Amino acid sequence: MPESKSANPLREGLTNRSLPEPCSIIIFGATGDLTHRKLVPALYNLAAEGALPQAVNVVGFARRDKTDESFRAELGETTRQFSRRQVNEDIWAGFAGSICYHRSAFDDPAGYATLAERLDALDRERGTRGNRLFYLAASPDQFEVILRNLRESGLNRAPGDGWARVIVEKPFGTDLASARDLNALVEASFPESDTYRIDHYLGKETAQNIMVLRFANAIFEQLWNARYIHHVQITASEQIGVEGRAGYYDKAGALRDMIQNHLLQLLCLTAMEPPVGLDADSIRDEKVKVLRALRPLDDAAAHKLVVRAQYGAGAVNGTRVPAYRDEQNVNPESLTETYVAMQVNIDNWRWAGVPFFLRVGKRLAKAATEIAVQFKGAPPVLFNVARQTLTNNVLVIRIQPDEGISLRMSAKVPGAAVRVEPVKMDFHYGTSFGKGTPEAYERLLLDAMSGDATLFARRDEVEEAWRFVDRILDAWSAQDAEGLAMYSAGTWGPTEADDLITRHSATWRRL
Amino acid sequence: MEAAVSVATLDQAGFGIPVEIERIDRDLNKLWEDAGEKKTRASLINLVLYSENLESAFENTSLIADIAGEHACRAILILAKPDAPEAKASAWINAHCRMIGEREICSEQITFVLEGDAAREPAGIVFPHLDSDLPLCLWWQAPLQKPVDARFWAWVDRLIYDSAEWGDSPAGSFAVAREICGLRDGRTVPGDLNWMRVLGTRFALASLFDHALALERIRSLDRVEITHGPRGRMTALLLLGWLAARLDWTLQPMMASPFFSAPDGRQITFALQETDGAHISGCRFVSADREFLLERQPGTTLYEATVSCPSVQEPPRVVHVGSEKTADLLISELSRGGRHTQYLASLQKIAPLI
Structure with a gap:
C-alpha cells in the first residue's frame, strides 16, 4: 500500500496489519449498552496494546445530562467490568483523557453545530487531522435524524485532507424496501466507500x-x-x-x-x-x-x-x-x-x-x-458395507464457543477384528494459541479507522x-x-x- | 577442562523425570497415558533452547513454563558441555500444563545434557525427538561461532538470539547469524529478542508523531539522543537504525563524529549515552523549534511522552512499553513471526557502528 502523505512513517510496520489513522470517533448513543459493554472496552484494549494512535478522541454524543468527567467515570467502571484484559489504571487514565461527552438531542441542529466546533478544536489540540468516524450505536429509528443532521451540518464532509466515515450497526432495515431506504439515507450523507455496516460475526x-x-x-x-x-x-x-x-x-x-x-x-x-x-x-x-x-x-x-x-x-x-x-x-x-x-x-x-x-x-x-x-460417503465396497456402515467425514468450523476446527474420519479399532469407528481430529484455538482472542469489535474498529472495509457488509x-x-x-x-x-x-x-x-x-x- | 555435570544436581533442577534417550518417546507416551483424559497435549512448534551455561539451563525450565502458556510447543532444552572430559548424553522429560476453561493443556519438555563429543554433534541426538512436520525455532543462547555446520542449521526454521547478550563486540556473532540465515535460500529467519525489546519503545516513539503538527517536523529532526543501560548499547543502536531506515537517513561513518544525512542533505547528529537502568531509558529528538521526549519512569514499564513546541499544547502522556521480561520477549517473537524486514533494514543502517 503506498504511504500516504499524512502517514506517520514510524507507524509503518509496527504491526502486521493496516494502520489505523488518527481520528475522532463520535459515538451516537453513547450512554447505551453497546458503548459501555463493547465499544469503549474494545478501544481501551487497543490502546493498551499500543495499537491505537495516540491522537484518537472518543466523543460520546447523547441526550442525557453528563459532564466529561462523569462520562469518563461511568465508562471506567464498565470497562473494568467488561474489558477482556484487566484494566491498568495508568493506561486507562491516559486513554480516558481522550474521551469527552457532547450533550445534545439527536434532532437538535444546534448540537451538531457545536459538535463541529468541538471536533475542529480537537483536531487543532490533538492533531487528529480532520478525520472523523461516526458510529451509529443508537436505535435504528434514530438513524435518519442523525444522518440528516450530519449532512446538514456539513459534518459528513471532512475538512482538508481528512476523511469522514460512518459505521452503521445492524439491523440494516427490516425488509428489502426499508434496507433500500436506509441505504439511500446513508448514501445521501456518506458515499458507499465511507460506509461501514458492521456485522460483528x-x-x-x-x-x-x-x-x-x-x-x-x-x-x-x-x-x-x-x-x-x-x-x-x-x-x-x-x-x-x-x-x-x-x-x-x-x-x-x-x-x-x-x-x-x-x-x-x-x-x-x-x-x-x-x-x-x-x-x-x-x-x-x-x-x-x-x-x-x-x-x-x-x-x-x-x-x-x-x-x-x-x-x-x-x-x-x-x-x-x-x-x-x-x-x-x-x-x-x-x-x-x-x-x-x-x-x-x-x-x-x-x-x-x-x-x-x-x-x-x-x-x-x-x-x-x-x-x-x-x-459424501465412501463407495459401498470394502469397509463401507452393510455389516459395518461407515460414518461420513465431517469438517466442522466452530465459531463459538471454543473456536476451532475438527475433522471426523474413520479409523480401525485396535484388535484382530477389522472394526472401523469414527475418530475426531480436533483443533482448538484456545489450546493451540493460548492467548486471549481479540474481541470482534476491536478488529472491526481498527479496520474502520484504517479504511479497510473487508469485514463490513x-x-x-x-x-x-x-x-x-x-x-x-x-x-x-x-x-x-x-x-x-x-x-x-x-x-x-x-x-x-x-x-x-x-x-x-x-x-x-x-x- | 571442564568437570562433568553432576547428575544429582540436574535431577534437582526441575528438568523432570530422568529417562534413557532411546526411551524418550515411549516414556512421553506413558506420561500422557497416565494422565488419562484429564490432560491434552498441544504443540504448534518445536522450540529448542541451546545453552552452554548451567544457570541458564535452570532458568530455561521456568521460562518454558511461561512460554507454554501462550505457545503450545514441544520444548527441547539442550545444556551442552563440549569441554567435558567424557562423551555423555542424559535426558529428562517433563510437561507444563495450564488450565484453559475446563481442560488442562500441556506442552512437553525434553531436556538433554550433552557432554564432550556428544555436545559437538547434538543434531543426531536431539533432532530425532522433534515433533514431526512442525517448524523448529532454535534459541541459541551462546555466542554464534564459526565454522557453521550447514547440516545442523538446515533443520532450523527460525534462529532466535539476543544481541544484547553479545557484549560490546557483537559484529562476529551477527556475521555468523547472517551466514546461517543465508544457507537455505533465506528460509531460516533470524529473530533477535533485542529487536522485540525495542518494540514498545518504537510504538512510544511513533506515538510522539501522531499529532499532525508533530508529524510535520518528523523530517526536519536534526539531533537524536538515546539513553541506554549498561547492556543496552546494541538495543540503542537497533532503535537508531530503525529511525534511520524509516526516515531514509544514511550514516556517514567516516567522520570523526559519525552522523546521518537526510535525503535533503540535512545532518542529523546522534549520541548514545550509557546510564544505569533499563536497556532504553530515554530518547530525545530535536528539531529547530521542537523537542520530543520519551522518559522512562524508573522501575516501571511506562514512558512519559512529551512534545514541546509552541503550537502543540498537550500534557505529557504515559505510554505503556510492554513487558521486557525474557519470556515475554520470546512470546512476542514467536507471536509476530514473519521475516522482520525492518530489523534487517535497521541493522544495515547501523552496520558500521556495530
Missing part, C-alpha cells in the same frame, strides 16, 4: 479463518464442491431467551435477527469462489455472487423448506424458563419465530444439488455456532440478502398461526426441523 477469528482454511490449504479446496460434499449445516443456537431485547425481537424474529445477516454471511464465506484478491471489494464481489445464486423461495417452497417455530416453557440447564409469549414485553399472542430451520440451495456450478441447512434458535439445549461440511450484499429473505417473509405473512411450530425450551427445536433434513438422508448434527 465477521470480526470473529474463526469467521476470518474460513477463508484461510479454504484458500491457504490446498487439500480442502479440491473437495469443496458438489462432487464430494453431501450437504452443509450452519447452526447458531442460543440458550438465552430475548433478555432485554423483547421490544425489538418481537418485531424482528429469528429470520431477520440472525439469518438475514449472520448466517447468510457465514454461508457466503463457506460457499464463495476464491476472490481475485484480499481487498474488500474482491471478497465482497464473491459473496454477492453467492447471494445472487440463492434459489428464490416461492410460497410453496417457503412452506416446504423453511420451518419457523417458537419456544414454549421448558428447562434450560435444569432451570425452568417461561414460554416466549410469557416473557416480559412480549405480546402474549405473538407469532414471532424464535427458531428457524431452512434448506437453501445455491444454483451455481460448484454447489448444484448440495443443500445448505441453516438453523438458528433461542432457548435451545446448547449454545453453539458452527459450520459443518458433511462429505456492502450495500448490495445487504440488499441481496434481504431480497432472499423477503420472499420467506411474504410467504409467512400469508400463513396464520398454523404455520408456526412449537418447541419446548431446552430442547433441540421442533420435530418439523428434523423432518426437513431427514428428507435428504441426513440428521442435524449433535452439537
Whole structure:
C-alpha cells in the first residue's frame, strides 16, 4: 500500500496489519449498552496494546445530562467490568483523557453545530487531522435524524485532507424496501466507500479463518464442491431467551435477527469462489455472487423448506424458563419465530444439488455456532458395507464457543477384528494459541479507522440478502398461526426441523 | 577442562523425570497415558533452547513454563558441555500444563545434557525427538561461532538470539547469524529478542508523531539522543537504525563524529549515552523549534511522552512499553513471526557502528 502523505512513517510496520489513522470517533448513543459493554472496552484494549494512535478522541454524543468527567467515570467502571484484559489504571487514565461527552438531542441542529466546533478544536489540540468516524450505536429509528443532521451540518464532509466515515450497526432495515431506504439515507450523507455496516460475526477469528482454511490449504479446496460434499449445516443456537431485547425481537424474529445477516454471511464465506484478491471489494464481489445464486423461495417452497417455530416453557440447564409469549414485553399472542430451520440451495456450478441447512434458535439445549461440511460417503465396497456402515467425514468450523476446527474420519479399532469407528481430529484455538482472542469489535474498529472495509457488509450484499429473505417473509405473512411450530425450551427445536433434513438422508448434527 | 555435570544436581533442577534417550518417546507416551483424559497435549512448534551455561539451563525450565502458556510447543532444552572430559548424553522429560476453561493443556519438555563429543554433534541426538512436520525455532543462547555446520542449521526454521547478550563486540556473532540465515535460500529467519525489546519503545516513539503538527517536523529532526543501560548499547543502536531506515537517513561513518544525512542533505547528529537502568531509558529528538521526549519512569514499564513546541499544547502522556521480561520477549517473537524486514533494514543502517 503506498504511504500516504499524512502517514506517520514510524507507524509503518509496527504491526502486521493496516494502520489505523488518527481520528475522532463520535459515538451516537453513547450512554447505551453497546458503548459501555463493547465499544469503549474494545478501544481501551487497543490502546493498551499500543495499537491505537495516540491522537484518537472518543466523543460520546447523547441526550442525557453528563459532564466529561462523569462520562469518563461511568465508562471506567464498565470497562473494568467488561474489558477482556484487566484494566491498568495508568493506561486507562491516559486513554480516558481522550474521551469527552457532547450533550445534545439527536434532532437538535444546534448540537451538531457545536459538535463541529468541538471536533475542529480537537483536531487543532490533538492533531487528529480532520478525520472523523461516526458510529451509529443508537436505535435504528434514530438513524435518519442523525444522518440528516450530519449532512446538514456539513459534518459528513471532512475538512482538508481528512476523511469522514460512518459505521452503521445492524439491523440494516427490516425488509428489502426499508434496507433500500436506509441505504439511500446513508448514501445521501456518506458515499458507499465511507460506509461501514458492521456485522460483528465477521470480526470473529474463526469467521476470518474460513477463508484461510479454504484458500491457504490446498487439500480442502479440491473437495469443496458438489462432487464430494453431501450437504452443509450452519447452526447458531442460543440458550438465552430475548433478555432485554423483547421490544425489538418481537418485531424482528429469528429470520431477520440472525439469518438475514449472520448466517447468510457465514454461508457466503463457506460457499464463495476464491476472490481475485484480499481487498474488500474482491471478497465482497464473491459473496454477492453467492447471494445472487440463492434459489428464490416461492410460497410453496417457503412452506416446504423453511420451518419457523417458537419456544414454549421448558428447562434450560435444569432451570425452568417461561414460554416466549410469557416473557416480559412480549405480546402474549405473538407469532414471532424464535427458531428457524431452512434448506437453501445455491444454483451455481460448484454447489448444484448440495443443500445448505441453516438453523438458528433461542432457548435451545446448547449454545453453539458452527459450520459443518458433511462429505459424501465412501463407495459401498470394502469397509463401507452393510455389516459395518461407515460414518461420513465431517469438517466442522466452530465459531463459538471454543473456536476451532475438527475433522471426523474413520479409523480401525485396535484388535484382530477389522472394526472401523469414527475418530475426531480436533483443533482448538484456545489450546493451540493460548492467548486471549481479540474481541470482534476491536478488529472491526481498527479496520474502520484504517479504511479497510473487508469485514463490513456492502450495500448490495445487504440488499441481496434481504431480497432472499423477503420472499420467506411474504410467504409467512400469508400463513396464520398454523404455520408456526412449537418447541419446548431446552430442547433441540421442533420435530418439523428434523423432518426437513431427514428428507435428504441426513440428521442435524449433535452439537 | 571442564568437570562433568553432576547428575544429582540436574535431577534437582526441575528438568523432570530422568529417562534413557532411546526411551524418550515411549516414556512421553506413558506420561500422557497416565494422565488419562484429564490432560491434552498441544504443540504448534518445536522450540529448542541451546545453552552452554548451567544457570541458564535452570532458568530455561521456568521460562518454558511461561512460554507454554501462550505457545503450545514441544520444548527441547539442550545444556551442552563440549569441554567435558567424557562423551555423555542424559535426558529428562517433563510437561507444563495450564488450565484453559475446563481442560488442562500441556506442552512437553525434553531436556538433554550433552557432554564432550556428544555436545559437538547434538543434531543426531536431539533432532530425532522433534515433533514431526512442525517448524523448529532454535534459541541459541551462546555466542554464534564459526565454522557453521550447514547440516545442523538446515533443520532450523527460525534462529532466535539476543544481541544484547553479545557484549560490546557483537559484529562476529551477527556475521555468523547472517551466514546461517543465508544457507537455505533465506528460509531460516533470524529473530533477535533485542529487536522485540525495542518494540514498545518504537510504538512510544511513533506515538510522539501522531499529532499532525508533530508529524510535520518528523523530517526536519536534526539531533537524536538515546539513553541506554549498561547492556543496552546494541538495543540503542537497533532503535537508531530503525529511525534511520524509516526516515531514509544514511550514516556517514567516516567522520570523526559519525552522523546521518537526510535525503535533503540535512545532518542529523546522534549520541548514545550509557546510564544505569533499563536497556532504553530515554530518547530525545530535536528539531529547530521542537523537542520530543520519551522518559522512562524508573522501575516501571511506562514512558512519559512529551512534545514541546509552541503550537502543540498537550500534557505529557504515559505510554505503556510492554513487558521486557525474557519470556515475554520470546512470546512476542514467536507471536509476530514473519521475516522482520525492518530489523534487517535497521541493522544495515547501523552496520558500521556495530
